Amino acid sequence: MNVQRISDGLFVLQNAVLELTPPARDQSFGVGSVHQAQNDMFQHVRWGAGDDEPNFINKLIEKNNQVRGQLEALRDIIYGTGIGFFKRTITEGKVSLEPWFDQQVEDWAYETDLNDYIVTSINQMTHTANRFTRWVWDIQKGWYRLDVSDGFMTRVGRPGPGGIFEYHVNPYFGERGLYRPQDTQRLPMMEPHNHEANIARLVTMRQSKVKIPGNPYYSYPAWWCARSWIELANLIPIFHYNGIKNGYNIKYLIRMPMDYFDVEGKKQLDEKAVKGKWKDFSEKLNSWMAGEKQVNKTMLIKYLRGGDGKMMDNVDVVPLKNEMSDSAYSQVWEMANISIANSMGILPTLAGVNPGKGNDSGSQIRVMAEFQQANRTAIVRNAILEDVRHCLVAMGKRDIIPMFKDVSLTTLDAAPTGKAAVVNHGSV
Numbered sequence: 001m002n003v004q005r006i007s008d009g010l011f012v013l014q015n016a017v018l019e020l021t022p023p024a025r026d027q028s029f030g031v032g033s034v035h036q037a038q039n040d041m042f043q044h045v046r047w048g049a050g051d052d053e054p055n056f057i058n059k060l061i062e063k064n065n066q067v068r069g070q071l072e073a074l075r076d077i078i079y080g081t082g083i084g085f086f087k088r089t090i091t092e093g094k095v096s097l098e099p100w101f102d103q104q105v106e107d108w109a110y111e112t113d114l115n116d117y118i119v120t121s122i123n124q125m126t127h128t129a130n131r132f133t134r135w136v137w138d139i140q141k142g143w144y145r146l147d148v149s150d151g152f153m154t155r156v157g158r159p160g161p162g163g164i165f166e167y168h169v170n171p172y173f174g175e176r177g178l179y180r181p182q183d184t185q186r187l188p189m190m191e192p193h194n195h196e197a198n199i200a201r202l203v204t205m206r207q208s209k210v211k212i213p214g215n216p217y218y219s220y221p222a223w224w225c226a227r228s229w230i231e232l233a234n235l236i237p238i239f240h241y242n243g244i245k246n247g248y249n250i251k252y253l254i255r256m257p258m259d260y261f262d263v264e265g266k267k268q269l270d271e272k273a274v275k276g277k278w279k280d281f282s283e284k285l286n287s288w289m290a291g292e293k294q295v296n297k298t299m300l301i302k303y304l305r306g307g308d309g310k311m312m313d314n315v316d317v318v319p320l321k322n323e324m325s326d327s328a329y330s331q332v333w334e335m336a337n338i339s340i341a342n343s344m345g346i347l348p349t350l351a352g353v354n355p356g357k358g359n360d361s362g363s364q365i366r367v368m369a370e371f372q373q374a375n376r377t378a379i380v381r382n383a384i385l386e387d388v389r390h391c392l393v394a395m396g397k398r399d400i401i402p403m404f405k406d407v408s409l410t411t412l413d414a415a416p417t418g419k420a421a422v423v424n425h426g427s428v
Contacts, residue, residue, distance in 0.1 A: 024159075027214035029053050029224065043181065044155035044168045045217045052174030054128050054152050057224060063234040066337050067223075070344055070351045075122045077350070077369070078377050080406040083118055083385070088399050097401060105397060112145045114388070120148040121208075121384045126344075127151070129219040131208040132167060133387050135190045137199045144391045149205065156207065156217045157186065164217075165189050167205040192390050208383050226343035233336035236329060254285070255316040345376050366409040373406045 025031055031046045040046060047053045061067045087100035108114070124131040132149040153173050157166035169185045172178040190204035191197050198204050209219035261277040262269060269277075334353075341351035347368050349360050381404050388402045 024216045026217050028212070029218070029220050030215070040158075043158050043184075045158060047155060047174070047218050050174070050176075051155075052176075053218075053220075055174040057128075057227075058152075060227065060230045060234065064230055065237075066233065066340055066351075066353070067230060070341055070346060071123075071126050073351055074126045074344055074346055075119070077346070077372050078122050078126070078380055078384075078404070079119065080373060080404050082115060082405060083388070083402050084405050086401045086403055088401055097403070100400060102397065102400060104395060105392065105400060108141075108143050108391070108395065111141070112143070114146070117146045117148060118384065118388075122380075124148060124151055125208075125380055125384060126221065129209055129221040131384070133190075133206050133208065134187065135198060135204045135206060135387075137202050139199075143395050146387055146391065154205075164207075167207065169205075195394055206387060208386060210379055210383055222345060223340065223343040226340050229336045229339040229343070233333065233340065236333045236336070240329070255318065257313040260313075260315075347372060369407070369409060377404070 026045075029048055031040070031049055042051065048056065050056070061071075085100050085102065085105055086097040089096055089098055121131050121133075128151045130151050132151060132154040134147040134149050136145040136147065138145055149167075149169055153169055153171045155168045155170075155173055156164055157168050159165070166189055167187050169187065170179065170181075170183050172180065172183060187203060187205040188201050190206035192206070212219050261274050261281070264273075337353045338348050341348045341353045344351070349365060350368055350372060385402050385404070392398070392400050392402065
């Protein structure tokens with residue numbers, strides 16, 4: 001075979017070009033080391049050191065009452081009122097987009113359940129910043145069906161000399177003890193600009209993501225970097241729950257003489273018996289004083305008088321002051337929720353955080369919502385619509401542009417009845 005070297009890692013094999021891919025790994029939320037990435041037992045690229053990064057993050061969400069709601073708020077902001085199709089026209093040298101109806105496109109969108117694909121795609125992008133799409137070529141219809149493969153069960157196949165060439169699907173990725181390599185389905189990578197190769201394979205897969213420096217395989221959303229704040233927020237409800245049931249912090253200091261149980265009547269007890277009495281007393285005292293039902297109880301202590309008529313050493317219960325007030329815990333809770341919302345790129349008021357602290361009048365919320373849709377959705381929307389555009393090109397619809405339509409909020413002075421024509425804005 002005639003091989004010509006062009007540069008380090010780049011060779012020409014007769015009429016083909018072979019580029020050797022250098023060792024690589026995801027720097028953030030990756031496998032840990034280059035050695036581990038290149039000598040892994042798996043035939044796919046791990047997502048996290050335990051190949052369970054999405055699973056781990058999801059466990060944090062399950063224990064939090066804010067993150068799931070904020071992800072849904074972010075999803076709704078991106079979705080707007082859904083997607084529409086527009087026609088690119090040129091009038092007097094100016095490019096404009098006009099709403100457009102095409103029967104074949106409408107049939108394709110309906111029969112492939114395109115709206116469900118869009119909503120599922122947004123959920124995947126907001127949750128993990130990666131979307132894996134299974135492309136199924138319909139020979140009879142002459143179009144692609146797009147299906148989202150859940151990121152929990154999808155991985156990048158181990159790269160070859162030319163880079164990534166396939167994706168793996170297994171329902172037990174990230175599940176220790178359940179994962180079996182023989183359950184894995186391998187799908188070839190979809191080639192966006194090689195339509196003939198894609199339809200020849202019938203089923204292919206494509207990964208969509210916003211590329212982050214240092215992460216060649218898996219992207220990640222900004223809110224993953226707020227993991228510590230989420231974990232902190234998750235601890236506060238548990239703390240209050242246990243505090244109400246068992247009492248916040250140490251509430252009482254109980255002082256007793258060391259030899260309190262040394263004598264029973266006039267009999268000196270041995271060490272084992274003394275330890276047993278201390279243990280039994282402690283358990284009964286804890287049961288009596290702790291718990292949500294044990295509130296405002298009175299303790300009766302019997303004591304002996306000495307020769308001078310004064311009380312001899314006995315049980316002494318001293319209440320302790322809790323320096324950490326309820327407001328301090330509330331401030332930590334509020335700070336954590338604001339930090340989580342900020343990490344998602346959602347203005348706190350739109351995320352339902354910090355209510356009643358200003359910026360929550362109707363006009364202010366309207367301005368913030370319009371700002372959010374106009375300035376914080378374009379990149380994600382573009383990544384989501386990329387596959388839809390490729391499908392339209394495959395059907396020969398190069399001039400039809402899919403776009404998200406924004407929600408148009410009106411004021412009562414502009415529309416006293418509360419009704420107004422909806423003006424749609426989109427991101428290509």
